[in-house]
Amino acid sequence: MRRMAERIEDETEDALPTPVHEVVKHVDFDSFARAELPRLLSYAVVLTGDGHLAADVVQEAMVRAHQRWARVQETDRPDLYVKRMVTNEFLSWRRRWQVRKIVATADEALHHHAPNSADHAHRLVEQDDMWRRLAELPRRQRAALVLRYYEDLTDLEIAELMQISPSTVRSNISRALATLRLTADQEGTYR
């Protein structure tokens, strides 16, 4: 069972979750960026559903983190501080968001790249369908799903990171799952 991390000081003095990876304190922004960018970008691409948007969101967050680096560095978990910034950036992102479209991989392309396994190809098609439906969820619902199923955080940890109540987290996840099931039932792909 994951335990809650020590409280991290920021504007709202909210706590952030315990890390999955080993905590390394970086003395300067550059080494922090080198170490954390791959993980932040993976999180961001799952969060946003788009590689370009992920890069934009992470870049914005990192530039702001640099501007307040002395403060970020003083926290117990600079990585989680910046992850929260990435999440908030995604939740408040407006610029270019409206014109970006998530383009799902065509079935033909998936079949072309997949090994000669009907099951594997079928699973890829299912994943692609799920990915496309996830892209249509409201951002807060999607973020809650990502934090639970990709980051493996508890409701309480998600609540602290998204700065909402645990009941709202559960509500967001419940609604998101219901929407996914509904759209899957209509398409006959979600079990």
Next chain:
Amino acid sequence: MTSDDQLRSVFHAHAGDAPDATVVHAEILATLTRKRRQRHAAHAAGAALVIGGLVAVPIVANSRTNHTQRVGPALGSSTLPTATLPPSSPSTTTPLPQPNEARSDLDVVAFFDAGYTYDDAVELAKIWNVPDPYLTKQLAGQQLSDGKQLPIAPGHSIAVSPGAQSRTGQELTAFSAQGYGVADATQLAAMWHEDGDLTLVKMLAGQQLLDGIHIDVP
């Protein structure tokens, strides 16, 4: 497959679609460098406007002594503030005071901190008739540290010569090409009081290397 497993599988499958961290890192560094330069340029321009508005007219009107005159600042111009100039000769000046060796490194840092570049130093060297760009940076840095202004604005050479912008890449390349790394930059950052911005430190060090100056890292 359960719905939870399916979600986990989808998320982890697409996590591999993340953009190249090296490219994003480079974009972040470029953004930070651009913002720093804009900040310095805005600061210098603001100071020039204030000082120019307050001082230019009285100085020009009243300071004709010893065959010299003070020239007030003109924003964005090569006649910008104000070395001591001979009359009717705005493009050449008498040499500046001798550099103080004990503070030379700090003066060079002050020069770059104010937003000036290597190419600005080359331009200043021509104006002041100083043969060595590094010495020029020391002299200019001393002037800035003493609260004086220079004959050109920060980034003046970039504005004049667009090709000069590629200098940043040359500086970073020079730093790494001569075997220096992040650990060296960290040490230099501590020495130069530039903690938190290793890219700037690498640029400063790279400029010195390009000038043929050896850098000692403790």
